[in-house]
Amino acid sequence: MENRVAIVGAGVSGLTCGVLFAKSGFRTAIFAEQTGHRTTSGVAAALWFPYDAEPADKVIPWALETYKVLVDLSGDPRGGVSMIELRQFSRAGEVQIPDWAIALGAHPLHASPVAKVLCAVPNPPAADCYRFTSGFGLTVPLMDTTIYLDYLADRLIAGGGSIRDGVRLDKLEDVSREFDLVINCTGIGSRSLVPDADLKPHRGQVAIVPKIDSLSCAIVCDDEPLMYAIPRANDCVFGGTNELSDELAVDPATTARIVDECSRVLKIGNPQVLAERVGLRPFRRSGVRLGRNRLRDGRTVVHNYGHGGSGFTLSWGCANAVFELASSG
Ligand SMILES: Cc1cc2nc3c(=O)[nH]c(=O)nc-3n(C[C@H](O)[C@H](O)[C@H](O)COP(=O)(O)OP(=O)(O)OC[C@H]3O[C@@H](n4cnc5c(N)ncnc54)[C@H](O)[C@@H]3O)c2cc1C
Numbered sequence: 001m002e003n004r005v006a007i008v009g010a011g012v013s014g015l016t017c018g019v020l021f022a023k024s025g026f027r028t029a030i031f032a033e034q035t036g037h038r039t040t041s042g043v044a045a046a047l048w049f050p051y052d053a054e055p056a057d058k059v060i061p062w063a064l065e066t067y068k069v070l071v072d073l074s075g076d077p078r079g080g081v082s083m084i085e086l087r088q089f090s091r092a093g094e095v096q097i098p099d100w101a102i103a104l105g106a107h108p109l110h111a112s113p114v115a116k117v118l119c120a121v122p123n124p125p126a127a128d129c130y131r132f133t134s135g136f137g138l139t140v141p142l143m144d145t146t147i148y149l150d151y152l153a154d155r156l157i158a159g160g161g162s163i164r165d166g167v168r169l170d171k172l173e174d175v176s177r178e179f180d181l182v183i184n185c186t187g188i189g190s191r192s193l194v195p196d197a198d199l200k201p202h203r204g205q206v207a208i209v210p211k212i213d214s215l216s217c218a219i220v221c222d223d224e225p226l227m228y229a230i231p232r233a234n235d236c237v238f239g240g241t242n243e244l245s246d247e248l249a250v251d252p253a254t255t256a257r258i259v260d261e262c263s264r265v266l267k268i269g270n271p272q273v274l275a276e277r278v279g280l281r282p283f284r285r286s287g288v289r290l291g292r293n294r295l296r297d298g299r300t301v302v303h304n305y306g307h308g309g310s311g312f313t314l315s316w317g318c319a320n321a322v323f324e325l326a327s328s329g
Pocket of ligand 1: 008009010011012013014031032033034035036039040041042043044045046047048049167168169170185186187188189190193203204205206239240278279280281282304305306307308309310311312313314
């Protein structure tokens, strides 16, 4: 087995793989154009929940594997991982609770009026004010990206690994020949790097607002308009959007729409907007690419990209699979 590994990409996928390889004794170096907070991963909410990623028969097992690791990490206060109640709502009819969610303890919220189970909002109005018709509750891990990405980087470095940023590669063969194993974790960057025309940018915009004292759970509605309010340690993420677009500039009208909708649901006045962020979810129609291949120069490459809206949710399951593939001769 090769013992020097170059990982391209320092978002959640690259950092998680880096932690795993470094702790297993590999000489591990990450090369990336941008790191941590400046990547798509730095924009994410980042709640554990399988969303906008294919194919389900692989995504769910990877997600469940990741869930277990994150539950363990939630016991370490340095990691920025906590367990939070997710309340997932629908605007039309009865929400279907997926089997995997039932196995994790999901329970329907329609037994009591939806409004009353929303969260600790004082004097909740009638359910139809929220335009939600049903929902379910489930306890899931939440990674506070402002803490978690640095935590992963620190673990990698403590394990003897290194991160070099500001390195933009035109092709994977440009990785220094001192590394005989290359792991490709470049997210939407794989469109031009591999290149892979099947990768599509699912644009997401969020607004960061101050912590809302009355909000103790994560509220999500995937029906149009996509809406979520996710409380973190020091602030709250309001979202969101999901459209096919490469546009990285913030759209102020979209921020206004997001803040209006979240504030209406939470029955609060519009909060101050601390920051607006945009990221491109790396969605791959044919599914997450996780496989072993050869570069043109004969070196082994393991691809790990195309996680769409689930990069955090799949991170440890995929990193384990990458490690197994890399170790398989
Ligand atoms: C608004 C929003 C909300 C989201 N919410 C969630 C959520 O709640 N839960 C969840 O699980 N997921 C969520 N996601 C999805 C998640 O953010 C992504 O799936 C995840 O960030 C992908 O991580 P990655 O490490 O594969 O890619 P990225 O984070 O994009 O990192 C790619 C890395 O590769 C580097 N790179 C790219 N090209 C090159 C190149 N040519 N040369 C050198 N380096 C290169 C980049 O600089 C970067 O370091 C959300 C995404 C968005 C946009």
